[in-house]
Amino acid sequence: MNKQYNYIIVGQGIAGTVLAFSMIKKGLQVLVIDDTNLSQCSKVAAGNFNPIVFKRLVKSWMADELIEYSDSFYKEAEEILNQHFYLKKEIVRIFGEEQEKAFWLKKAFDTDEGKYLSKTIATDFFTDVVNNPLGCAFVNNGCNLYVEKFLKVFRNYFIQHNQLLDEVFDYSQLVINENSVSYKKNTATKIIFCEGYKVAENPYFKWLPLKPAKGETLTVRIKNLPTDKIINKGVYILPIGDDLFIVGATYDWVNLNDNITENGRIEISEKLSKVINVPFEIISQQAGVRPSMIDRRPVAGLHPQHKTMGVFNGMGTKGVMLAPYFAKEFVDFLEDNIELNNEVDITRFIVEKK
Numbered sequence: 290m291n292k293q294y295n296y297i298i299v300g301q302g303i304a305g306t307v308l309a310f311s312m313i314k315k316g317l318q319v320l321v322i323d324d325t326n327l328s329q330c331s332k333v334a335a336g337n338f339n340p341i342v343f344k345r346l347v348k349s350w351m352a353d354e355l356i357e358y359s360d361s362f363y364k365e366a367e368e369i370l371n372q373h374f375y376l377k378k379e380i381v382r383i384f385g386e387e388q389e390k391a392f393w394l395k396k397a398f399d400t401d402e403g404k405y406l407s408k409t410i411a412t413d414f415f416t417d418v419v420n421n422p423l424g425c426a427f428v429n430n431g432c433n434l435y436v437e438k439f440l441k442v443f444r445n446y447f448i449q450h451n452q453l454l455d456e457v458f459d460y461s462q463l464v465i466n467e468n469s470v471s472y473k474k475n476t477a478t479k480i481i482f483c484e485g486y487k488v489a490e491n492p493y494f495k496w497l498p499l500k501p502a503k504g505e506t507l508t509v510r511i512k513n514l515p516t517d518k519i520i521n522k523g524v525y526i527l528p529i530g531d532d533l534f535i536v537g538a539t540y541d542w543v544n545l546n547d548n549i550t551e552n553g554r555i556e557i558s559e560k561l562s563k564v565i566n567v568p569f570e571i572i573s574q575q576a577g578v579r580p581s582m583i584d585r586r587p588v589a590g591l592h593p594q595h596k597t598m599g600v601f602n603g604m605g606t607k608g609v610m611l612a613p614y615f616a617k618e619f620v621d622f623l624e625d626n627i628e629l630n631n632e633v634d635i636t637r638f639i640v641e642k643k
């Protein structure tokens with residue numbers, strides 16, 4: 290029997306999951322199509338979000354709005370699904386040079402960033418385990434989503450509600466009509482593609498100017514490190530319980546695949562050895578490809594010729610923080626014709642395409 294939906298979403302990474310839930314909250318009928326094996330990106334994401342860019346001690350793009358919205362989005366998702374996958378975690382910035390401290394304090398007292406920055410320097414932070422002769426300071430609004438659990442919980446939710454097709458989407462079976470699309474026995478008013486970096490294989494959207502970056506992380510066991518804080522200096526060290534920590538990440542713009550490498554392991558291990566002064570045990574290694582656009586902004590909108598198909602992608606290094614806010618904007622655009630943020634709107638690339 291033919292089934293009718295408002296939207297078909299292809300991809301159940303962070304982008305597709307958050308978009309589907311944003312639509313469901315609005316009472317829309319959604320079908321998600323996903324084969325989890327095509328991209329590991331969301332599964333390997335550490336799930337951090339940090340309002341501060343440490344290099345220049347400035348707020349990351351739209352940090353205030355994104356954090357406020359994501360915070361309420363993930364808390365609401367936890368409540369509705371009756372599961373726990375989101376928490377606040379302070380971020381510890383270990384100083385490498387004396388002048389960084391003076392710069393931090395100036396920023397903490399004199400600028401808008403100050404609301405996120407601690408006003409004092411700590412000199413006694415876990416000194417028996419962490420190398421911090423110059424001290425450290427804290428970012429007080431860091432957050433952490435347990436992405437793997439978040440995706441699993443939602444996958445089960447979609448399965449329970451008959452909203453998931455677990456298969457590779459076959460583009461040749463998509464029928465595009467003026468006011469609807471059909472895929473096998475399913476019809477919808479629109480189809481939205483959220484395939485991460487695999488959008489490069491989508492015949493309708495492969496022209497989007499992607500600049501993907503492969504990243505690797507290690508899961509390591511370290512004794513006696515704090516379990517409620519994310520340490521940052523060259524790498525992040527994120528506690529996940531049972532003395533386990535995710536440490537990362539690398540950047541590689543050439544080898545775009547999900548394979549772990551020896552180089553990745555060595556790079557992260559060496560950086561970690563500089564931050565801590567105790568042994569660690571490597572438990573596992575992960576790799577994925579971040580779907581970044583050339584201008585490092587997300588992309589949302591409809592196909593220039595086929596108005597029944599759209600895309601939600603380009604989450605780059607910050608999917609956890611970006612996806613909720615821009616999924617809401619995209620749903621408001623699709624359902625209520627409210628304009629998209631022009632830095633995210635797909636139309637910014639359409640002139641270049643001609």
Ligand SMILES: Cc1cc2nc3c(=O)[nH]c(=O)nc-3n(C[C@H](O)[C@H](O)[C@H](O)COP(=O)(O)OP(=O)(O)OC[C@H]3O[C@@H](n4cnc5c(N)ncnc54)[C@H](O)[C@@H]3O)c2cc1C
Binds near residue numbers: 328456
């Ligand atoms: C090492 C690493 C660490 C990271 N750490 C963080 C972090 O701490 N915080 C943060 O915010 N972000 C982090 N990121 C970035 C984050 O992972 C991405 O922004 C996000 O995962 C992108 O999600 P997505 O849904 O767009 O893509 P993806 O995660 O790639 O999801 C796409 C989904 O679509 C499926 N799919 C693709 N094509 C098809 C098809 N034809 N048919 C069926 N299914 C298909 C894929 O299998 C996959 O399930 C990290 C990334 C990496 C690599």
